[in-house]
Amino acid sequence: MIKTSLALLFFLCLIDMPYGYFQLVRFLALAGFGFLAYKANQVEKSEQVFIYIALALLFQPFYKIALGRELWNMVDVVVGVGLLISIFIKNKKLL
Numbered sequence: 001m002i003k004t005s006l007a008l009l010f011f012l013c014l015i016d017m018p019y020g021y022f023q024l025v026r027f028l029a030l031a032g033f034g035f036l037a038y039k040a041n042q043v044e045k046s047e048q049v050f051i052y053i054a055l056a057l058l059f060q061p062f063y064k065i066a067l068g069r070e071l072w073n074m075v076d077v078v079v080g081v082g083l084l085i086s087i088f089i090k091n092k093k094l095l
Helices: 002-012 019-042 046-059 069-094
Strands: none
Touching: 002 019, 002 069, 019 046
16 A cells, blocks of 8 residues: 555656645655565565665655756656556565
8 A cells, every 4th residue: 555655656746746745755755665664674574674765765855865857757657666566576476
């Protein structure tokens, strides 16, 4: 649910939204990736913990990382697609 919600938020960043939306996305991404890192740490998935912490730091709202609109759009798509793929990989392993 968290991964799907974050992916949707990132995909919505591709359309013309008010600046406040991007600030909200950064706060929600920080919280979401922080929670995902915590959950991954509980099941001792250290590589996932590292990835989620890195993503939380990338999207954190306190110190803006100026990448430009086009590069941020690419980051949003890559991260969104990666989150959706990780859902399907996890579900496939359960079968």
